[in-house]
Structures are given as structure tokens and as C-alpha cells.
Amino acid sequence: MTTNAERVKALVDQQAAKGLAKYGHGLEHSPLSLSQLARYAAEEAVDMGAYLLEMQVRAEALEKELAAVRAIQEIPADSDLGILIARAEAAEKKSILLRERNNTLMAETTKAHGLLMEEIARLKSERDELRAEAERLREPPINA
Numbered sequence: 001m002t003t004n005a006e007r008v009k010a011l012v013d014q015q016a017a018k019g020l021a022k023y024g025h026g027l028e029h030s031p032l033s034l035s036q037l038a039r040y041a042a043e044e045a046v047d048m049g050a051y052l053l054e055m056q057v058r059a060e061a062l063e064k065e066l067a068a069v070r071a072i073q074e075i076p077a078d079s080d081l082g083i084l085i086a087r088a089e090a091a092e093k094k095s096i097l098l099r100e101r102n103n104t105l106m107a108e109t110t111k112a113h114g115l116l117m118e119e120i121a122r123l124k125s126e127r128d129e130l131r132a133e134a135e136r137l138r139e140p141p142i143n144a
Helices: 002-022 036-075 080-138
Strands: none
Touching: none
């Protein structure tokens, strides 16, 4: 099992390697002035604060969701509310199945519509050819 200390050491090593690859030297050989180092550290601290706040917002949302799930799980299955929850879950499953069936039917309908449109175009073309042939047959022969 990996300890937190091992994770921190691995991250320090990873960041040191990343800095060496990017800048060609470690931080101890940086040409930056003390004020520049302080500025970069402050910027990193601000970024860390933003990450921490976002993590807090997400954690609070997850905690609320977990509390709601736990509250639902504690409702006796044979209570009126428990029965309603079971019915709602069954209805949701049925809704999912119906949505999937609807998607299948929509795909089949779209395919059938395409085939029907192709057949209509073919029949119109055939009708136009027959009309043209009928017109040619109605015309008096040229040598008559």
C-alpha cells in the first residue's frame, strides 16, 4: 500500500524532473531573482486556492447527493414512500426501455422513408418515360 509520504515524494520527483526537462536546471540554480521567485510562488498559491475552492464546491455537492441517497435507503420498503420509490424506479426502467425502443423504431422509420422516397423517384422516372413514349406514339409518322 502506498503511503501519503510516498505519494508526495513521487510528486516532488516528478515535478523536479519536469522542471529539469523544461529549464535545464533545478530550482536551486534558477537565474530568477528573489522577488521573481516570490511572484511565481504567489501565482502558484492563487492557482492552488482556485483548485481547492472548486474541490470544496464539488465535495459539498457530492455530500448532499450522498445524504439524499442515504435518506432514501433508510426508508422502509413497505412504507408508503418506499412503495412509491419502488414504483418510480420501475417506471424509470420502463421509460428507458421505451426510449430505446423508440430510437430503434425511429431508425427503422427513417430507413423505410428513404427506401420509399427512392421508389417514388423511380416510379416518377418510369411514368415520365412512359408519357414520353405515349407522346411519340401519338405523333403522326413522318413518311405518311
